[in-house]
Amino acid sequence: MRQYFILLIFGIFLAASSCRTDFDTVASSGNLKFSKDTVYLDTIFKNIGSSTYQLKVYNRSKNDISIPIVQFKKGLSSKYRMTVDGMSGTNGKVFKDVTLLAKDSLYIFIETTADITDANSTDFLYTDEIQFDSGANLQEVALVTLIQDAVFLYPNQNPDGTKEKIKIDGKDVDGFYLNENDPVNGNELLFTKQKPYVIYGYAGVPENKTITFEAGACLHFHANSGLYVAKNASLQINGTASTTEKLENEVIFEGDRLEPLYSDIPGQWKSVIFEKGSANHIINHLTLKNAMTGLDFRNPTNSVTIKNTQIYNCVEYGILAQNSKIIGENIVINYAGLASLSCVYGGDYNFTHCTFNNNWPNPSHFAVNLSNRLTGATPETNPLTQATFNNCIIYGSNFNEFNLSKNTTSAFVYQLNNCLLKFGSTSNPDYQFKTDPTHYNNIILNENPKFYNVSQNKFNIDKTSAAFAKGNQAFIIPLDILGITRTSPPDLGAYQSQDFPK
Missing domain, CATH: 2.160.20 (Pectate Lyase C-like)
Structure with missing residues (x-):
């Protein structure tokens, strides 16, 4: 009977531990690692949404950590938006107390929709940064998008x-x-x-x-x-x-x-x-x-x-x-x-x-x-x-x-x-x-x-x-598709033969 009692207590302990949803975390120390230091969202037309781009964030430490804030440097006015491990945060711009387990990683997916007036007037680039934490622990990943007028x-x-x-x-x-x-x-x-x-x-x-x-x-x-x-x-x-x-x-x-x-x-x-x-x-x-x-x-x-x-x-x-x-x-x-x-x-x-x-x-x-x-x-x-x-x-x-x-x-x-x-x-x-x-x-x-x-x-x-x-x-057509003069006898096809670059 005593053996059954011990087994019952052990089972209750296992059940309680398996249902636990909180973690003992420590604050981020500013040692996050990233899959890239700049995310290029390539070229978009003004006011046309971009494709979705991915950034992976790694916690290489042995501790479960909490990142106090993940946000765009331009805050709620940023033309970028993101999800962090499936969470949408505040308008896809600001995320607080993001948990990242030891030896684990999280995914950030980034998109943008911007007007040509949002871009730099000289190079038509729209830029921002994703900020992780602040103060002495601040880490940033740059975002760059070229916007074309049309x-x-x-x-x-x-x-x-x-x-x-x-x-x-x-x-x-x-x-x-x-x-x-x-x-x-x-x-x-x-x-x-x-x-x-x-x-x-x-x-x-x-x-x-x-x-x-x-x-x-x-x-x-x-x-x-x-x-x-x-x-x-x-x-x-x-x-x-x-x-x-x-x-x-x-x-x-x-x-x-x-x-x-x-x-x-x-x-x-x-x-x-x-x-x-x-x-x-x-x-x-x-x-x-x-x-x-x-x-x-x-x-x-x-x-x-x-x-x-x-x-x-x-x-x-x-x-x-x-x-x-x-x-x-x-x-x-x-x-x-x-x-x-x-x-x-x-x-x-x-x-x-x-x-x-x-x-x-x-x-x-x-x-x-x-x-x-x-x-x-x-x-x-x-x-x-x-x-x-x-x-x-x-x-x-x-x-x-x-x-x-x-x-x-x-x-x-x-x-x-x-x-x-x-x-x-x-x-x-x-x-x-x-x-x-x-x-x-x-x-x-x-x-x-x-x-x-x-x-x-x-x-x-x-x-x-x-x-x-x-x-x-x-x-013979005297010039090929590139405007190069054909030789005689001519080559077949649209291109005059040339030496390929090594």
Whole structure:
């Protein structure tokens, strides 16, 4: 009986100790350690919230400690906000008596939303510090954010609280038409390099109007946003060659998340849609990335000229062209979920010195897809009157990177001249690259072009490339995509070969 009594007392003691929620702590001695001494919250647009950044705080001592206060140096007026081990404190700014156990750590998550007027007027940096304790035990971690001013374009709000809409594909979508006499922004059909532009919803180019982008103009599209060029409207992109990797003279289309984490994430915005009947499009030195579909052509009235253009990281297509006429020179496309270039429902196409690559990680993508049909509930066909590729590279990570999908009831005319092509062996008569001179001349099959760095979308080549000096002089474009003079015989693809930096 006495043994049972002892066990009962021992059990009560264990239960009481396991339910204890208080700790014997000592005051912090100012010896905290941090995962970093400065937290850079990267670049944000004014009044647009940042991503969440992490700071880890360590207690290396053998004692449980209490930090009397954790706060921003600017106090409750700080434009930063934080949580400390899941606690929100006073407005996410001030935390008192924070417990940190011996040999343990806590997480602080930091965000900011600030205006350009909050930043330093000379460098546009907004800064603050997280303070741990005070007096002799004060420790600080710096916070730094670069704030960009921008022109914001977005749908108006209707009196009933709904957003302004425009019609695309017969559906009402959040959007608005650009106004050349806007009372706030002035001419919204002219985009300059003075400030970046941030677009919410679809920005529409009205019928019979032309949208113009000057060299250095930069557009950032919010999620589910895009550009819509209506019937009889035109688009003119007038970028020029840049001298640095900052692409200072390119016209840039990308998402509105500026943090490095988002620099190569596909699908951050929708597309640039060229409606049926739109006309007179000229695109020169455009860099477009991280869309659903980059350029979506829907039977423009006349030929589209695309030169010196790069398109990367699109969920569906880099360029999707339906019954369109495109003249393309020095185009580079990579990383598209379905096809880097897809010309469907017929049309007329001529591409010279282009690099169509696709390293999207699935087994069904193509670098180039050609078709004279349009899939759907009722499949339709339309003549492919020409699809010519001269001095091009068609390559990627799949077994086959070139696809023909034709209906024999309609014309299907195509020809590849002096191209490097990746394609596995087949008995299909459409893919007899060495014995079919009607469609294929001087094809280099399944040899490595040795791109400089595919993962970084750098498709430069050097003299060890299988594409080196394999072009036909008859098709030469004198300058490559960077404005470098091509040699004779020319290299294949969009880049003139150079020695890579060691």
